[in-house]
Amino acid sequence: MTLSRVQAVQIPFTGATWAAKSEAYASLIAEHLSPYTLWLDAGCGSRLLEDDMDPLENWLVAHCKSILGMDVGLSSHRNIKSLVQGSIYQLPFSDNSLDLITCRMVVEHLDHPAEAFVEVARCLRPEGAFIVITPNLLNYAIVGNALATKVMPERLRLRIVHASDSRTSEDIFPVHYKANTMPRLLELINLSGLQVHKAISLRQQRPYWRKHPSFEKVLMRLTPNHVLLVCAHKVISESVSPLRPRLISR
Numbered sequence: 492m493t494l495s496r497v498q499a500v501q502i503p504f505t506g507a508t509w510a511a512k513s514e515a516y517a518s519l520i521a522e523h524l525s526p527y528t529l530w531l532d533a534g535c536g537s538r539l540l541e542d543d544m545d546p547l548e549n550w551l552v553a554h555c556k557s558i559l560g561m562d563v564g565l566s567s568h569r570n571i572k573s574l575v576q577g578s579i580y581q582l583p584f585s586d587n588s589l590d591l592i593t594c595r596m597v598v599e600h601l602d603h604p605a606e607a608f609v610e611v612a613r614c615l616r617p618e619g620a621f622i623v624i625t626p627n628l629l630n631y632a633i634v635g636n637a638l639a640t641k642v643m644p645e646r647l648r649l650r651i652v653h654a655s656d657s658r659t660s661e662d663i664f665p666v667h668y669k670a671n672t673m674p675r676l677l678e679l680i681n682l683s684g685l686q687v688h689k690a691i692s693l694r695q696q697r698p699y700w701r702k703h704p705s706f707e708k709v710l711m712r713l714t715p716n717h718v719l720l721v722c723a724h725k726v727i728s729e730s731v732s733p734l735r736p737r738l739i740s741r
Contacts, residue, residue: 534597535560608683
């Protein structure tokens with residue numbers, strides 16, 4: 492499914508450098524929205540996109556039939572009213588029941604991403620889409636965080652993260668980076684039974700730490716891509732028929 496020119500004009504993109512990552516992700520989501528789309532945001536957190544992107548979030552929610560949010564712990568969500576507590580390793584939905592599943596900054600936290608992708612494939616309807624955005628391990632800051640996770644006390648690592656991130660400590664989770672290079676991410680998605688439709692490496696637009704921008708700009712030139720954005724589709728099979736989404740108790 493592709494957006495019509497009228498729809499594309501209506502999407503409230505800012506075009507701002509600071510918003511480039513979220514707007515690329517939202518654009519890919521928008522390509523898969525229709526009045527019939529049943530959408531699950533897995534690992535939903537408290538909002539669909541980054542802070543200060545309310546109009547774009549509102550547009551996305553308004554252009555699907557229904558959106559569900561799922562996370563291991565939930566309190567409230569800015570955009571999603573229907574919230575489900577659950578794990579991406581055991582999605583509480585029936586086979587072939589969802590049109591779109593998204594994961595924003597979730598894959599890096601998975602210790603067993605291959606198992607999660609198989610579960611996603613199970614729940615998608617034929618021709619359904621899986622959209623992932625996750626950090627690129629081959630970026631200087633991301634590999635630095637990966638090394639810090641292995642050798643530093645967590646309290647010290649969090650102090651370093653806070654220097655470039657406004658999230659509270661409660662919103663910063665352990666990272667594993669088991670599928671965070673483009674070759675590995677594509678391999679695991681394809682092995683799940685999905686077929687990759689688009690694979691995009693997004694360039695870093697600004698330094699993480701503002702105290703040493705000149706030095707960081709050198710590192711940015713050496714490792715320019717900091718985020719991986721991938722869309723995969725479920726292969727059509729004549730042996731399955733789409734079902735309405737149904738919560739499964741596990």
